[in-house]
Amino acid sequence: MGDTIFHKIARAEIPADVVYDDGVVMAFKDIHPKAPTHLLFIAKDASDFVPSIADMSDATAHVPGMLIAAAQRFAKEQGIDGYKLTFHVGKAGEQEVFYLHLHFLSQKTL
Numbered sequence: 001m002g003d004t005i006f007h008k009i010a011r012a013e014i015p016a017d018v019v020y021d022d023g024v025v026m027a028f029k030d031i032h033p034k035a036p037t038h039l040l041f042i043a044k045d046a047s048d049f050v051p052s053i054a055d056m057s058d059a060t061a062h063v064p065g066m067l068i069a070a071a072q073r074f075a076k077e078q079g080i081d082g083y084k085l086t087f088h089v090g091k092a093g094e095q096e097v098f099y100l101h102l103h104f105l106s107q108k109t110l
């Protein structure tokens with residue numbers, strides 16, 4: 001499985017503006033934000049790697065839930081009571097980075 005830019009961010013090999021890290025899931029600011037707060041939540045461990053929702057298997061079906069739970073925890077911690085959560089699925093779904101990530105968009109500035 002090829003390395004993506006998010007593999008390198010998960011391994012801390014390249015910098016990212018990390019705003020959340022619970023050891024299992026991390027979130028960092030999108031470099032091209034589409035809202036005042038635009039974050040990307042990813043699983044850190046290689047065993048939780050899934051390229052896309054389209055590639056999910058029984059063994060990795062828990063991963064989207066992990067990302068959503070982390071986003072919910074982060075929002076509660078930050079007092080953000082409204083936000084959008086999005087997965088882009090496949091090239092036709094405008095997915096560019098094939099390392100499963102959850103977009104978190106909020107009108108509230110961090």
Ligand code: AMP
Pocket residue numbers: 005016028029030031032033040087088094095096097098
């Ligand atoms: P997607 O279209 O769902 O694959 O979204 C990939 C997102 O990753 C885009 O919104 C990009 O702006 C963002 N992105 C790409 N490279 C980086 C990076 N090095 N750090 C932060 N965000 C990135």
